[in-house]
Amino acid sequence: MEFLEWFMPTVWFVILALFLLLYVILDGFDLGVGILSLTSPSESQRTILMTSLGNVWDANETWLVLMGGALFGAFPLAYGTILKALYGPIYLMILGLILRAVAFEFRENAVNKRPWNLMFGIGSLLAAGSQGICLGTVLSGIPTDAAGHFIGSPWIWVNPSSLVVALTLIQGYVLIGSTYLILKTSGELQRLHVRTARLAAATTLGGALLITFTAPFASETLRQRLFDPTFLPFFVVLPLLGVALIVQLFRSLAMQQEVWPFVYTVMLFILSFAGLGVMVFPAVIPPSVTIFQASSSVSSMVFMLTFIGVLIPIMLFYNIYNYIAFRGKVSAE
Amino acid sequence: MLATLDVVTLSRLQFALTAIFHMLWPVLSTGLAIYLVVLEAIWLRTRNPLYYQQARFWAKLYVLNFGIGVASGLPMEFQFGTNWAPLSEFAGDFFGSVLGFEGAMAFMLEAGFLGIMLFGWNKVPPVIHFLSTVMVAFGANLSVFWILSANSWLQTPSGGTFSDGHFHVQNYFAAINNPFMVRSVIHMALATVETSMLVVAAISAWSLMRQKAPEFFLFSFKLALVILLAVAPLQILAGHESAVQVAEHQPTKLAAIEALWDDQAAGSSPAWTVLASPDEASGSNRWSLSVPGAFSWILETRPQLSQPLRGLNSWPTDQRPHMVGLLFYAFRVMVAIGLAATALMALSLLLWWRGGLSAASFARWPWFSWAWILSAPAGYLAIESGWVVRCVGRQPWTVYGQLRTADAASVLPVGEVLTSLSVFAVLYTVLLVFALYFGSRIIAKGPNLTLEPPGLAAPMILPDRSGNV
Numbered sequence: 001m002e003f004l005e006w007f008m009p010t011v012w013f014v015i016l017a018l019f020l021l022l023y024v025i026l027d028g029f030d031l032g033v034g035i036l037s038l039t040s041p042s043e044s045q046r047t048i049l050m051t052s053l054g055n056v057w058d059a060n061e062t063w064l065v066l067m068g069g070a071l072f073g074a075f076p077l078a079y080g081t082i083l084k085a086l087y088g089p090i091y092l093m094i095l096g097l098i099l100r101a102v103a104f105e106f107r108e109n110a111v112n113k114r115p116w117n118l119m120f121g122i123g124s125l126l127a128a129g130s131q132g133i134c135l136g137t138v139l140s141g142i143p144t145d146a147a148g149h150f151i152g153s154p155w156i157w158v159n160p161s162s163l164v165v166a167l168t169l170i171q172g173y174v175l176i177g178s179t180y181l182i183l184k185t186s187g188e189l190q191r192l193h194v195r196t197a198r199l200a201a202a203t204t205l206g207g208a209l210l211i212t213f214t215a216p217f218a219s220e221t222l223r224q225r226l227f228d229p230t231f232l233p234f235f236v237v238l239p240l241l242g243v244a245l246i247v248q249l250f251r252s253l254a255m256q257q258e259v260w261p262f263v264y265t266v267m268l269f270i271l272s273f274a275g276l277g278v279m280v281f282p283a284v285i286p287p288s289v290t291i292f293q294a295s296s297s298v299s300s301m302v303f304m305l306t307f308i309g310v311l312i313p314i315m316l317f318y319n320i321y322n323y324i325a326f327r328g329k330v331s332a333e
Numbered sequence: 334m335l336a337t338l339d340v341v342t343l344s345r346l347q348f349a350l351t352a353i354f355h356m357l358w359p360v361l362s363t364g365l366a367i368y369l370v371v372l373e374a375i376w377l378r379t380r381n382p383l384y385y386q387q388a389r390f391w392a393k394l395y396v397l398n399f400g401i402g403v404a405s406g407l408p409m410e411f412q413f414g415t416n417w418a419p420l421s422e423f424a425g426d427f428f429g430s431v432l433g434f435e436g437a438m439a440f441m442l443e444a445g446f447l448g449i450m451l452f453g454w455n456k457v458p459p460v461i462h463f464l465s466t467v468m469v470a471f472g473a474n475l476s477v478f479w480i481l482s483a484n485s486w487l488q489t490p491s492g493g494t495f496s497d498g499h500f501h502v503q504n505y506f507a508a509i510n511n512p513f514m515v516r517s518v519i520h521m522a523l524a525t526v527e528t529s530m531l532v533v534a535a536i537s538a539w540s541l542m543r544q545k546a547p548e549f550f551l552f553s554f555k556l557a558l559v560i561l562l563a564v565a566p567l568q569i570l571a572g573h574e575s576a577v578q579v580a581e582h583q584p585t586k587l588a589a590i591e592a593l594w595d596d597q598a599a600g601s602s603p604a605w606t607v608l609a610s611p612d613e614a615s616g617s618n619r620w621s622l623s624v625p626g627a628f629s630w631i632l633e634t635r636p637q638l639s640q641p642l643r644g645l646n647s648w649p650t651d652q653r654p655h656m657v658g659l660l661f662y663a664f665r666v667m668v669a670i671g672l673a674a675t676a677l678m679a680l681s682l683l684l685w686w687r688g689g690l691s692a693a694s695f696a697r698w699p700w701f702s703w704a705w706i707l708s709a710p711a712g713y714l715a716i717e718s719g720w721v722v723r724c725v726g727r728q729p730w731t732v733y734g735q736l737r738t739a740d741a742a743s744v745l746p747v748g749e750v751l752t753s754l755s756v757f758a759v760l761y762t763v764l765l766v767f768a769l770y771f772g773s774r775i776i777a778k779g780p781n782l783t784l785e786p787p788g789l790a791a792p793m794i795l796p797d798r799s800g801n802v
Binding site for chain 2: 054055056058059061062064065066068069070071072073074075076077079080081082083084086087088090091094095097098100101102104105106108109110149154296297299300303304307308311312315318319322325326
């Protein structure tokens with residue numbers, strides 16, 4: 001039993017991280033494309049952008065629903081505490097996702113597409129920004145009492161460091177959205193998004209550097225973790241890999257490659273994510289509440305794992321099939 | 334009024350508003366998906382382009398509806414954390430797991446295959462396409478199963494013990510298969526199919542009344558009618574069974590939906606109240622219209638009650654639901670709509686059987702067309718009323734008999750909840766108006782009767798969102 005009480009929360013932490021990572025990558029490019037659609041020079045080009053998302057956006061968004069359900073089931077305390085602390089940005093995110101989704105469907109049936117184009121782009125931007133604020137607030141810590149309940153101000157998420165994370169995440173989404181479009185389009189539109197990818201890569205890099213260098217000053221816990229010798233190898237290897245990937249990303253963009261910019265961006269996302277994971281683990285409500293304190297019962301986690309664990313490869317399989325069925329360039333019409 | 338609003342009331346209002354709005358969309362996502370499976374099966378068997386065009390036309394409404402359903406579902410899940418954190422902590426072990434299963438088993442299945450179902454006609458072989466449509470329908474119906482299982486657990490919590498402010502699961506299968514589960518899942522699944530078919534029949538009747546694409550819409554009307562005739566009688570039975578389980582497990586809810594104030598002894602034969610003006614202050618009805626001796630016939634199909642029934646007055650006021658008038662009439666609205674719709678179906682069957690049902694009938698008898706057209710909004714109203722009975726009738730409990738709603742809500746600043754509630758109220762009103770507008774545009778435009786089915790040597794062309802290649 002000792003073993004399971006350590007093992008099961010850890011497994012669920014990893015599964016949650018996987019769901020969140022899949023969400024950030026997959027809906028990340030959806031939201032990025034949504035933001036980029038605000039800059040589309042013509043209606044036909046915007047249609048290509050939207051068509052590239054048509055068959056995938058709702059499945060991609062479902063990873064967020066799944067992450068929510070799994071967090072609720074595996075760490076009920078964290079679900080209540082974090083969502084209550086983030087009341088404002090969570091509802092802003094929901095608002096953004098609702099605007100994005102309905103604009104997508106309404107635009108198809110509308111004669112005058114302009115208001116829905118605007119709503120699609122702004123909804124995407126709002127969702128991306130709110131997610132960044134949620135992430136930034138959780139990373140800088142959520143004050144709790146001894147029982148793990150939220151005790152801070154309802155405005156805890158309004159601060160400069162959350163804003164920096166939000167802006168950086170928006171840039172990251174624009175980057176992955178641009179590289180997805182390089183993959184799915186051709187000609188003039190593809191060249192346009194090589195340029196947006198290059199720009200977004202530079203701004204994302206700037207934001208990431210800013211976060212990396214300011215985080216240790218903002219949070220005591222992060223500072224300790226960064227200088228903890230156990231984790232030192234991670235904090236040496238991860239930045240080096242990051243630099244290598246960024247160099248590769250810029251090179252592949254310069255060489256007009258189609259697939260590699262997207263692949264390198266995804267790898268950069270995974271790398272950043274691993275870095276964040278190592279910084280917070282085993283906290284599920286940073287800085288103080290760990291996965292062991294916030295978890296549901298062991299039997300509950302075992303039960304969930306038998307069902308959801310089996311389904312993870314199946315879900316991945318048919319999602320990948322969906323991408324394969326629609327592989328290749330998107331054309332207007 | 335505003336000054337007296339506390340955060341629990343606001344969170345309840347917000348949950349009610351978002352749930353009532355959300356419920357509008359999964360109806361078609363679930364019920365119409367089954368219709369699409371039937372159409373595609375007929376098409377694959379006959380290879381008649383008419384059935385292919387049917388599948389494509391109804392899928393257009395399906396996708397418009399689906400997007401709003403996905404988006405409006407998000408606040409349902411997240412509210413458990415933002416506004417109902419004590420409930421999440423109390424019941425998360427079980428309740429959260431079930432929402433997780435719903436996501437992994439049902440929701441992802443539906444979303445993962447939807448893209449292929451909508452845009453994959455020329456991308457995958459017909460068998461794979463058919464399989465995708467089946468998976469969308471299967472996923473949507475699995476959602477019904479998990480959501481109704483979770484909600485039933487709130488009604489009849491079982492499968493574990495309650496101690497130190499937590500539900501501890503001992504037997505997951507007993508918790509999933511709680512006393513309310515089976516009959517509630519059946520009642521809801523039938524409701525989605527019935528209302529979806531009313532929608533198909535209503536749109537068909539509207540188009541036939543205007544003599545638009547008569548062959549096309551006469552077929553869709555008849556197919557919907559056949560399914561309705563199979564489903565509606567079963568639904569009356571399922572509805573009755575649901576009332577019986579309420580009598581067994583939630584006596585306060587039964588007393589409220591029947592405005593039953595005083596105890597009734599076993600062996601007695603109380604009257605059944607048809608209409609009344611319930612007055613909670615005096616604990617009686619101001620006036621009522623009732624059928625003597627009918628209550629036990631309706632509940633137990635026998636002349637006398639076999640079990641005593643407790644009236645509302647025998648409970649302390651903090652242990653029984655309020656808003657008795659709402660519960661009493663919501664229940665009656667649901668039942669009346671179910672019965673009236675079934676009568677309309679029987680009448681239409683009679684016409685069909687006597688050879689009087691043709692495309693021209695709908696133009697000749699506008700009242701007949703209008704009866705069918707109005708049956709669609711009535712179907713939605715019946716479903717919403719049913720949910721009001723189910724969840725308002727559960728009060729003052731969130732987890733029946735175990736966790737009070739007042740204790741299940743997060744302590745939040747009133748302004749915060751008031752803001753999110755107001756935004757939802759405005760946003761959802763606007764969305765509903767536009768959804769109806771765009772839906773009616775699809776209907777007014779009608780089906781594309783020149784659409785060619787994907788051939789074996791079909792070129793690889795990506796259809797656009799409106800379904801035109």
